[in-house]
Amino acid sequence: MTWYPSATKIELQPESGAQPAIVPDQFILHSVTAPWTPAQIEQYWTQPGVVVESHFGLGYNGALGQFLSTQTRADANYLTNRRANGHGAVSMESASNHGATDLWTDAQVQAIIKLGVWLHQTHGIPLRISRTWDDPGYGYHRLFKEWNPNSHSCPGDARVGQFKTVIFPAIVAQAGPKPPATGAGGTPAPTYQPFPGASWFSMGRKSKIVSAMHDRLVAVGCNKYTSSANKDTIGSGDKASYEAWQRHLGYTGSAATWPPGKTSWDKLHVAKVV
Ligand SMILES: [Zn+2]
Known part of the structure; x- marks a missing residue:
């Protein structure tokens, strides 16, 4: 809701x-x-x-x-x-x-x-x-x-x-994406987690980035998770939810399958993990 x-x-x-x-x-x-x-x-x-x-x-x-x-x-x-x-x-x-x-x-x-x-x-x-x-x-x-x-x-x-x-x-x-703010008085642009590369997304990998991605996939209405346990570990719910996000962006076929790509990742606006 x-x-x-x-x-x-x-x-x-x-x-x-x-x-x-x-x-x-x-x-x-x-x-x-x-x-x-x-x-x-x-x-x-x-x-x-x-x-x-x-x-x-x-x-x-x-x-x-x-x-x-x-x-x-x-x-x-x-x-x-x-x-x-x-x-x-x-x-x-x-x-x-x-x-x-x-x-x-x-x-x-x-x-x-x-x-x-x-x-x-x-x-x-x-x-x-x-x-x-x-x-x-x-x-x-x-x-x-x-x-x-x-x-x-x-x-x-x-x-x-x-x-x-x-x-x-x-x-x-x-x-839309804004150029980085420069000079005095500029408000810094929001920073998002950079795309870690397709090969980073291996099943079972544990990271705060995975939790941040989970939160965004839920927020954009692509929640295909069956549980929030082990939220920081890549599993089948991440795959299903991310593929829902790819379809939501209009991708079809192999472009709408796991693992994530840079374009769809950047549009997801995953919070930067510090
Ligand atoms: Zn009308």
Whole structure:
């Protein structure tokens, strides 16, 4: 269960307890066609006959509510939550005018960027706009008919333009790898454990790096462990979980098999062991 620290938790029942787990690998933006607060959006989901919902609701003033864990299925976005691999989309409704024709406010833009960065860092959603409806990445509801069977204008043209020119580039800039900080006043970039080389990953090897990797694989939703005992020792749970991470990044075939490679390792952001 994962709740975003910068949102107000307004847990939606019975959906939160009843809907299946997902591995989140997309972030899809919506406009709700009403000038609602997060609490009003949550009230709407509880109306009789309303059978879809999103994880987040965003008010005009940037206030954000979270209704479901990002690892629980939300039923907006149609087919992308019905994928055979159990992956799904994190979705967000946002206050808009009744025609969904207005721009997101500055406060909404900042909140969407911040959440987009957190989703990359927490769940490893890749920093790209989804290329197909089942491709991990970022997008908006009307981008694919498999997400939006009614072809309704969600969001409107103004917000699609903002997504492409402002919001998505800012998410990439703030979440992507940063050059090392230099000079006075610079904050040091986070340091991650360097890739130890494919041959390092032999079954039975014991190291704090293995524990750190285990923690990250769980955090990004690739938990295939059956136990946390001997967490510092490479075993079958590490292999299964790491291969889930490789598939999550879009690798297939031999590129999605143990041992780890440098590219997928660097994206996992394993904490540096000192
Ligand atoms: Zn929508």
